[in-house]
Amino acid sequence: MLKSPPQLPIQTKTPTNNSRLFILGRESILSIAEIKAVFLLKKIHFEILYQKDNKLIINADKIIDPSWLINRLGGTIKICDFVGSLQNQKTQLAEILNKKITKGKIEFSINGFNALGIEVKKNLKQMGRSARYIESKNTATIIYNNLIKGGADIEICDNSAFITSAVQPIDDFSKRDFGRPGRDDKSGMLPPKLAIIMINLAMQAEKNVIYDPFCGSGTVVTEAILMGYKNIVGSDILDNAIKDTIKNVDWIKNNYHLNTSDLNIKLFQHDAGMISEKNGKESVDAIITEPYLGKPMWGTESKTAVEKQTDELKILYLRAFLEFKKILKKNGVVIFIVPRFIVKNEWVKIDCESEILKMGFINDGLLSEHKHLLYWRTNQHVGREIWRFKKV
Numbered sequence: 335m336l337k338s339p340p341q342l343p344i345q346t347k348t349p350t351n352n353s354r355l356f357i358l359g360r361e362s363i364l365s366i367a368e369i370k371a372v373f374l375l376k377k378i379h380f381e382i383l384y385q386k387d388n389k390l391i392i393n394a395d396k397i398i399d400p401s402w403l404i405n406r407l408g409g410t411i412k413i414c415d416f417v418g419s420l421q422n423q424k425t426q427l428a429e430i431l432n433k434k435i436t437k438g439k440i441e442f443s444i445n446g447f448n449a450l451g452i453e454v455k456k457n458l459k460q461m462g463r464s465a466r467y468i469e470s471k472n473t474a475t476i477i478y479n480n481l482i483k484g485g486a487d488i489e490i491c492d493n494s495a496f497i498t499s500a501v502q503p504i505d506d507f508s509k510r511d512f513g514r515p516g517r518d519d520k521s522g523m524l525p526p527k528l529a530i531i532m533i534n535l536a537m538q539a540e541k542n543v544i545y546d547p548f549c550g551s552g553t554v555v556t557e558a559i560l561m562g563y564k565n566i567v568g569s570d571i572l573d574n575a576i577k578d579t580i581k582n583v584d585w586i587k588n589n590y591h592l593n594t595s596d597l598n599i600k601l602f603q604h605d606a607g608m609i610s611e612k613n614g615k616e617s618v619d620a621i622i623t624e625p626y627l628g629k630p631m632w633g634t635e636s637k638t639a640v641e642k643q644t645d646e647l648k649i650l651y652l653r654a655f656l657e658f659k660k661i662l663k664k665n666g667v668v669i670f671i672v673p674r675f676i677v678k679n680e681w682v683k684i685d686c687e688s689e690i691l692k693m694g695f696i697n698d699g700l701l702s703e704h705k706h707l708l709y710w711r712t713n714q715h716v717g718r719e720i721w722r723f724k725k726v
Contacts, residue, residue: 349391349416354400355489355496357412358388364707364720365409366390368531371404373701375537389491391416400500406561408530411473414489414496423450427488427495427603428457431465434486439463441485441627458705473501484493513584516551516578524550524624528709528718529557531544532622532669535722536621537700540564542619543660547606547654552579554622556586559597567600567618569609574602607653610660618661623716624671625651631715637677644684655690668695668723672706676715687721695723 358365366385371392373380378549386392388411417434420426430567431440431454440463444451451467460466463566470487487498510526515674533554544553549568552575568579579601587594605614606625606629627641644720655726658668675682680716687697687705697705700722711719 337564347381348495349383349419349492350393351416352393352397353383353391353416353494355412355414355491356392356393356410356417357392357489358390359409359411360388360711361409361707361709362388362573362656364391364531364709365407367707368407368534368698369411371534372403373535374538374700378613384492385469391491391494404500404502406534408527408534411502412476412487412498413500414498415486416496419494420490420504423490424453424457427454428461430488430495430497430555431458431486432461440465441467441468441478441479441481442488443468443475443481443486444488445470447490449493450518451501452558454671473504476501479503483553503551509589510556510586513566514551516580516661518551518574518578518583524553525554526557528624529553532559532624532642532671532720533558533563534559534664535700535720536618536620536622536667537668538563538667543567543614543617544620544622545569545618546644547604547609547621548623548625549577549579549601550624552582552601554624555579555599555601556582558622559583559586559592559594559599560590564596565598569604569606569612571605573603576601587683604664607650608698609654609657613661614664615660616663618666619663620667620669621658621662622669625654626674627671627673627716633676633715634677635677640675640677640682644682647673647685648684651684651686653691655693655695659695663726664725668721668725669692670721670723671709672719672721674717674719676710676717681717690723696726698722698724 378396379392380392380394382392402475404413417430431442440458448469453465455465476487482498489496507526525634541564542556543565544563549555549570552568555568556567570576602612630646672684706719706721708717708719
């Protein structure tokens with residue numbers, strides 16, 4: 335049977351006024367690694383108070399604007415602020431809402447606690463307040479009912495109450511995924527959320543040079559632009575991929591009204607196995623890429639056919655890493671996706687770590703205690719292993 339990656343150990347400490355709750359995406363360990371990377375990059379000291387399933391409570395020594403943070407993170411669904419520990423939930427939550435929303439009707443939701451929400455509504459009416467309880471089904475409920483500014487979305491975690499201060503911009507992600515003009519299923523299917531996570535895991539300053547040598551339709555390139563990176567390189571072996579990337583870069587600039595006067599983008603067609611011909615020696619700070627993952631999988635392939643493909647992909651990847659070493663600066667970082675394939679309910683993997691290490695790279699362990707992190711849905715035939723290597 336296929337197994338999900340192990341959960342991090344559960345840690346429980348009492349939240350304080352500086353505590354924040356993060357509701358994480360499907361791959362919670364990957365989401366936690368991303369949060370840690372952003373905090374380390376921004377030199378924010380933090381402590382994990384609680385972690386279980388898709389919930390993470392953190393204390394940090396600096397308060398970051400939640401609107402900025404939710405747009406910076408690809409793997410976090412909601413960010414919530416601590417408002418109090420709970421002994422009598424329905425009474426205390428009514429008091430919290432009455433204090434937070436001082437005028438007009440109180441519109442609120444309590445994620446996962448519908449019966450409690452109805453009781454809180456009754457308590458509010460007894461306090462003389464008009465109230466409307468909204469069943470929280472997903473982040474769309476919060477967005478479309480304007481519960482961030484006009485009401486309150488409540489999360490209960492470890493017997494503490496948190497009020498949502500920011501939610502993932504799902505419409506924006508959808509627009510950038512499906513609404514961009516250059517989109518080719520063959521040249522690139524990297525989700526914007528995953529591209530953001532990968533960029534964050536590289537932990538690069540905005541002035542550093544980042545490079546995607548398998549850029550496809552340019553998801554890493556365009557997301558890096560939105561994240562404020564100034565020196566971006568993209569290349570691909572397919573001419574159509576570069577044309578799509580150029581279209582998408584222009585679309586991002588126009589749709590998001592960006593000031594690009596100091597933006598330096600270099601896009602060109604080239605084989606990733608020969609990129610040192612087009613890039614100077616030790617000129618790149620980080621390579622962030624999803625390479626060619628092989629032919630589309632339908633679930634009917636034989637193990638022999640899949641193993642043949644993995645052998646071919648391994649050769650491609652090792653050839654690319656030889657070039658990466660030439661163009662990366664000292665201590666340069668590679669965030670690289672290696673696919674794994676499901677055949678008859680078993681994983682067929684590509685083992686290229688030892689050869690990469692022999693070339694002069696290390697796996698620096700910054701992702702987590704795991705060598706790599708998995709991004710995968712249970713109904714998919716291909717999983718993505720996310721690796722982080724450093725040139726030494």
